[in-house]
Structure formats: structure tokens, C-alpha cells
Amino acid sequence: MNGEVCLPAGFAALEGFVAGWASPTTAARAARRSASTPAEREAFFAAAAPLLEAAMAHLDSRPLAELDAADKRLLALMMALGHVQMAVEVHREMEPQHAALREAMVITRSVSDLV
Amino acid sequence: MNVEARMAFRPPVDQTAWLGSDPIPAKAYYDPEYYEAERKAIFCRSWLQIGHVCELPEPGSFIRRELEFADASILIVRGKDDVLRGFHNVCTHRATQLVRDAEGRANGFVCPYHMWNFGLDGRLRSAPDFENFFLAKEDCALKQVAVDSCGGLIFVNLSPASAPPLKEFLGEYLVDRLARTPCARATEFSEYVYELDANWKLDYDNFQESYHLKFIHPRSGAATFTPENPFGYPESFGFHGPHRTQMFWPHVDVDAATPTQKLIFGAGARFAMEKGLMPNPTNREYYALFPNFFLFGSPTQHFSHTVYPLSARRSRGVIRIYWVGPAQSASEMLAREYSFLVVRDVHSEDVGVIRAGQRGLNSGVLEHLHFQAMEGLCRHLFNVSNAMVEEYRREAAGTGDAA
Ligand code: FES
Ligand SMILES: [Fe+2]
Numbered sequence: 001m002n003g004e005v006c007l008p009a010g011f012a013a014l015e016g017f018v019a020g021w022a023s024p025t026t027a028a029r030a031a032r033r034s035a036s037t038p039a040e041r042e043a044f045f046a047a048a049a050p051l052l053e054a055a056m057a058h059l060d061s062r063p064l065a066e067l068d069a070a071d072k073r074l075l076a077l078m079m080a081l082g083h084v085q086m087a088v089e090v091h092r093e094m095e096p097q098h099a100a101l102r103e104a105m106v107i108t109r110s111v112s113d114l115v
Numbered sequence: 116m117n118v119e120a121r122m123a124f125r126p127p128v129d130q131t132a133w134l135g136s137d138p139i140p141a142k143a144y145y146d147p148e149y150y151e152a153e154r155k156a157i158f159c160r161s162w163l164q165i166g167h168v169c170e171l172p173e174p175g176s177f178i179r180r181e182l183e184f185a186d187a188s189i190l191i192v193r194g195k196d197d198v199l200r201g202f203h204n205v206c207t208h209r210a211t212q213l214v215r216d217a218e219g220r221a222n223g224f225v226c227p228y229h230m231w232n233f234g235l236d237g238r239l240r241s242a243p244d245f246e247n248f249f250l251a252k253e254d255c256a257l258k259q260v261a262v263d264s265c266g267g268l269i270f271v272n273l274s275p276a277s278a279p280p281l282k283e284f285l286g287e288y289l290v291d292r293l294a295r296t297p298c299a300r301a302t303e304f305s306e307y308v309y310e311l312d313a314n315w316k317l318d319y320d321n322f323q324e325s326y327h328l329k330f331i332h333p334r335s336g337a338a339t340f341t342p343e344n345p346f347g348y349p350e351s352f353g354f355h356g357p358h359r360t361q362m363f364w365p366h367v368d369v370d371a372a373t374p375t376q377k378l379i380f381g382a383g384a385r386f387a388m389e390k391g392l393m394p395n396p397t398n399r400e401y402y403a404l405f406p407n408f409f410l411f412g413s414p415t416q417h418f419s420h421t422v423y424p425l426s427a428r429r430s431r432g433v434i435r436i437y438w439v440g441p442a443q444s445a446s447e448m449l450a451r452e453y454s455f456l457v458v459r460d461v462h463s464e465d466v467g468v469i470r471a472g473q474r475g476l477n478s479g480v481l482e483h484l485h486f487q488a489m490e491g492l493c494r495h496l497f498n499v500s501n502a503m504v505e506e507y508r509r510e511a512a513g514t515g516d517a518a
Contacts, residue, residue, distance in 0.1 A: 026305065026452060026455065026456070029452075030456065030459075049374075049375050052375060052378055052379075053378055056378070056382065056445065056446045056449070059444070059445030059446065060444045060445055060446050063443060063444065064441075064442055064443055064444050064445055064447070064448060067445065071445070075445045075448065075449065078445075078449055079448070079449055079452040079453075081375070082379060082449065082452055082453040082456060083456055085373070085375045085376065086335075086456065086457065086460050089373045089375065089376075090334050090335055090460075091334065091335070091460075092334075094334075098460065098463055098464065101463040101464065101466045101467055102459065102460065102463040104309045104310070104311065104463070104466055105307045105308075105309050105434075105459050105462065105463055105466075106307055106308050106309065107305075107306075107307045107459070108306045108307060108308050109304065109305055109306040110305045110306075110452070110455065111303045111304065111305050111438055111441070111442065111448075111451055111455075112305070112442070112448045112449075112451050112452040112455070
């Protein structure tokens, strides 16, 4: 990291996760989750989950169309958190088997692509 | 969960008694000859769900859909008169497929081979050096398929001459309910697609019974299992001609959700409330439209699944989650992402057992399969499709005798 600030004020704790997790499309977020290690998922979840409520409050202070680039990165991170939450809290040690089965399900369109 | 709020649950086993209790011939789920009869008796004659009106927003909008079971490529087009029409994507000169794009907007369709030019209504508008043919332009229109829509869903029928009107096929109850779903008002959707080594009925049946939930979705489905309804069975079934419905048991265990899930689901529910989508009688109803489509109600959005047969032992599925209006806020977008990924996650858990089921069937070792009373929807699908196959075989034999 070059120390550049990529996220809105208040979310500095997540700066280190932007490069790895702030993917703009649903398919990329799903692929990132499936390619991640348990340690990567747990570190991201532990950092991001406690900030979810604050992130939603910050991002909802403006209409979606008016979010700037930093806000969009934060939103992408929170959407990635959704994916990782399923792995960390629901599937747990079964996540690798689930990742293999999810491969068959090819995402062809998403309303939450930020591009 | 609040103990006082718990209600007694009685599985509606008596509602499927009329379907009978015979074992089901296993061949119907793997035999190429049986599939060949199904293809002709069912898929080449029935109304099939193929898209949504939000994909064709303006005159000139078109979508192309591949129906592999018929080797057919179909164009659905919104005409200048706003009417939806369906055509085979086949040039009437020498059969070249006209359109390669999966969707788009056009003023007409020009064949890449010799530039025959067709209007949005399928008529041949012009063709180079047409005087040299021995033909009238009026006889060169694109071949039509029947198209109609209900509740926003677009259906096609490959046998336009014999197709009953769509609304007659669906029946009054379903026409009324489909019109009231959020899907009927949907403006956008997320989608994923899969191909699977499984007979179309085996694949589809997985989504018609709750018997497996507890074993295949022990964690992702945890909220569905409550002490009074440990299998998460539906509270009632409905049968409507070849179609069927079920009503889900509404008393889920909300405490099964983690704080993160509660935050995201809470946002989703808030937006659905604001859009007037809750409460809605269709929110926990499941609509299985014969032969290969279902729409699954939920309080915040509806998702659909179409299973296209590819062969006796392979199918392709298209899953969509429909939304009313674009997301207005970041939380709404997050809630949509999460709903979509949860459906895909839960569905992925089914894939392994469906594949394993087909491998078992292919061995040919079983003569019969068995459906219990709460797998009545699977039995109904078999009964309806098998009756059509038998009718078709009688017809074919009759034709043979006459010849
Ligand atoms: S095949 Fe289409 S113009 Fe010749
Ligand atoms: Fe399942």
C-alpha cells in the first residue's frame, strides 16, 4: 500500500482491505470470496463487520447516484462483506466444499455492479 | 422465539392423497427414449417461460433465447406497435441464423449471408436481386412462435397453431396471483445460470420438496426449522390443472440470524415496505408452472428458476431475482446483493446431491423411485408429464396404424 486514503473518513481501519476486497462487480466479489484463504476471510470479516452499521449510515446520507469514488469503494467492501459473512458465519469449515459447488453457478447479470 | 407466538403445525399430507401412492418408474428420469417423447409431447407443445417484459422496454427491443431441446433459436421482439412477437432466428432464404447478439435494439434484422432484410414484424422488407427468385415477398416472412405474457413473465409456445391462449393454460387463480407478485412490477433482475448433469425433472423436483432442507441446508436453512415444524414443510399445497402451488410456513426462527444478517435483511425489509411490497399474499407462495418454471415468493423479492432440458440426463437452469425499481440507496443495493448471493449459496448446496441422484439413476439399477406425501408436488409433475407422454405415444401409434 502507498498510504493513499481510499475510503471516507471514519473507515481508516478498512484501508488495508480495499486492494483485496473492493471489487466493483458481484461476479468479482463472489470469485474473490471463493479464492480467499480462511485467514483472509476472517481478518476481513473481523475488521468490516463492526463497521457495517456505520458504513450504511454514512452511505445512506446521500442518494446512491451521488456517491463519490471513496463511497463506492466502501459500498463495494460492504457488499464483499456480505459474501464473506456467508463463508465465515454460515458455512464455516464447509466453505471450501461450497466454493467448489458454487463454481457451477455462473453469475450473468447483477443489479449491484458498480460499473 | 416467543413461545406464545408458536402455532401448531400439521403437515398437509391429506392434500396430496388424490395423487396416488404408486412407485414412480425410474426410467422417466434417465431414459433417452422417454425424454424424446417428453420433448415432443411436452416441450415442443407447451407454453414455456423464457423472459421478462423489463428486458424489452421499447419498440425495437429484442432478446434471443436458445431452446436446445428443439435446436431452436428464438427472437422475442417488441414491435413498433408495442406488441411482443416471437420468431425463429432463421432466415427464410437458406436458413442462416440472423441474430448473434443475445439482446439489443434494432429497426429490423438483416441476414449476414445475402442481406435479406426483415422488419420487426417478421415480414421480408427487401432482398437483393429478388426478381431472380421464384417467390413473393409475402411468403418469406420469418417463422412465428406464439408469445404472450402474464405477471411480467414472457412465455413462448413452439406450436402456435395448437397452443391454447396463455391465460387459459395458466388458469384464473394463477393469472390473478402472478399479476400481484413483485415480479409483475419488476424493472430489473440479477441472474445466474448453470448446466448440470441431471434430468430436468430430477433437477426441478429438488425445489419442489422441503424434505431435504434439514439435511442439505442445515446451516443456511436454519431459520426454517422450528420445533413445531422440524422439516420446514409448507403449510398447504394447491393444484391448478398441470400447475401447482405451495404456501410456506411463515413462522421462521428469526433468532437464527446473526447481527450482520439482521442488519442487511432489516434494510431489505425496510425498502420492500416503502415500495408497498409488504404485506403481499404472494410473499410466501411458490408457483410451479408446468412444465419447467417456478417463482418463489419471499417478503422482499421473488426469484424464478427455469430448467431447460438439454438431454435425458442434462439440463440448464436460469435463476433470476427480480426487483421493483432501481436501488435508491447504498443499503438497498447491499440488501439486493446479499439476497442474490444467499439464493446462489443455498442453491449450490443442492448441486452435489442432484448430480449424485442422476449418477444413481443412470446405473439403471432401480426400477422405481418413491415420493412420500410431502413430496406430492414431485409426484404431480410426474403424473402430469407422464399422462402427456402416454397421450402422445397413443397419438403416434394411431398415426402409425392409419398409415
Ligand atoms: S441465407 Fe439469409 S439471405 Fe441468404
Ligand atoms: Fe435445496
